[in-house]
Amino acid sequence: MCGKEDAVVVKNLSHRYDGNVALVNVxxxxxxxxxxxVIGPNGAGKSTLIKALIGLIKYSEGYVRVYGFDPLKDxxxxxxxxxxxPQRESISMHIPLRVRDVVLMGRAARKRLGVLDDRDVRIAKSALEIVGLExxxxERFVNLSGxxxxxxxxxxxxxxxxxxxxxxxxFSAVDVPSMEKITETIEIMRRERNMTVLIVVHDVNPVLHYLDYVxxxxxxxxxxxxxxxxxxxNALLDAYGSVIRIIVCEEGYCHPLIGDRHA
Ligand SMILES: Nc1ncnc2c1ncn2[C@@H]1O[C@H](COP(=O)(O)OP(=O)(O)OP(=O)(O)O)[C@@H](O)[C@H]1O
Ligand SMILES: [Mg+2]
Structure with missing residues (x-):
């Protein structure tokens, strides 16, 4: 059911939280x-979809594979x-850790025993450099701005x-120069490593030129x-329940006026 070249396969995915419907047959x-x-209004199930992909929720129905793995079982x-x-609202602001510990968690996630070496430190430092905060x-994580x-x-x-x-x-609280640098770096990593990228945004315009799918x-x-x-x-009206104008410019890219760009 999962094509060899597919990073993600989702079939008929539905989820309810105590009867509250979040996803229907996706x-x-x-x-x-x-x-x-991934775009859509508040409460559209965007975070729920992502949580289903990484096994953070036990979805009600459907079939999900990520690189062939079943996130419920594995x-x-x-x-x-x-x-x-994760989305900003779900981040605990009281993590009593230093920045390095937070970034190194990304290395520990890959290891069975979580024992980190110099190479892990090097990779964590370069990741922090990519986001411009080396x-x-x-520093203590809690002392940083949002x-x-x-x-x-x-x-x-x-x-x-x-x-x-x-x-x-x-990018919800990230300044524009940082956002641009980060999106460019992600795009380079994607091209160099054939990395798959799935990103939830309210304003699609800053990443529009990089996108294969919406x-x-x-x-x-x-x-x-x-x-x-x-x-x-029509699709935007259907999703948002209000008219969202599209301005077409530059090489046929369709820029919807969503997010910060409401007229
Ligand atoms: N833990 C939860 N318990 C109960 N209901 C939840 C829970 N998490 C989300 N929901 C509900 O599920 C629906 C989808 O929520 P979700 O967070 O996936 O939306 P979203 O598209 O990410 O919204 P936003 O743009 O505000 O981040 C909403 O109606 C929300 O109230
Ligand atoms: Mg969300």
Whole structure:
């Protein structure tokens, strides 16, 4: 059921939290090395979908495979190959750890016994460098600003040296220059290592040019396809319940006016 070249296969995935419906019959497949954005309104089930992929929830129904692994039966194997960054609201601001400990968790996730060596430290430092915070290596995580904390958690995901990056609203408190540097680095890593990227965003425009696919979600899969297919006004109206205008510019890229760019 899982194609050899597919990083992710999701079939008829549904989830309810105590009767509260979060996902209904969602199906799609993502090839290895692809870059996909998940968009949709608040409460659309975006985080739930991601949690189902990495075995953080026991979904109600359906079939999910990540690089051939079943996240319900084998979440450890999935977490060894996936670098995951949770949504900001779910990050504890009281972690009594230093930045280096947080980033090194990404290395420990790969190891059975969690014993770290110099190579792990090197990789963790370079991940912190990618997000531009290498000077904060010894700082206490709790003393960082919200955006800096997010960037450290992104570094933790990168430190896994993952086959797949799954990021839940990674840029919500991150300044524009950092966001641009991070997206460029992710794109380079994707090209060099054939890394698969799945990213939840509210504003798709900053990553639009990198995207192979867009998943438009509102509990059910409203649209899935290449950006110019999925980002059409009817599908956006269907997902968001209000008219979202599209401006078409530059080489046929369709830019929807979502997120910060509401007119
Ligand atoms: N732990 C939980 N217990 C009960 N209901 C939940 C829980 N987590 C999410 N839900 C509900 O499931 C639905 C989908 O939530 P989810 O967090 O997946 O949405 P989202 O698309 O990520 O939204 P946002 O854009 O606000 O992050 C919402 O109605 C939410 O209230
Ligand atoms: Mg969410």
């Amino acid at each position: 199906s799609f497949a993502l090839p290895k090395g692809s870059f996909t954005a 979440p450890e194997s999935v977490r060894k190959i996936v670098g995951y960054m 000077s904060l290596w010894d 955006g800096q904390q997010q960037r450290v958690l992104l570094a933790r995901a990168l430190a896994v040296e993952p086959k797949m990056l799954i990021l839940d609203e990674p 998943i438009l979600l509102n509990k059910r899969l409203v649209a899935f396809g290449e950006p110019h297919e999925a980002l059409n006004e």
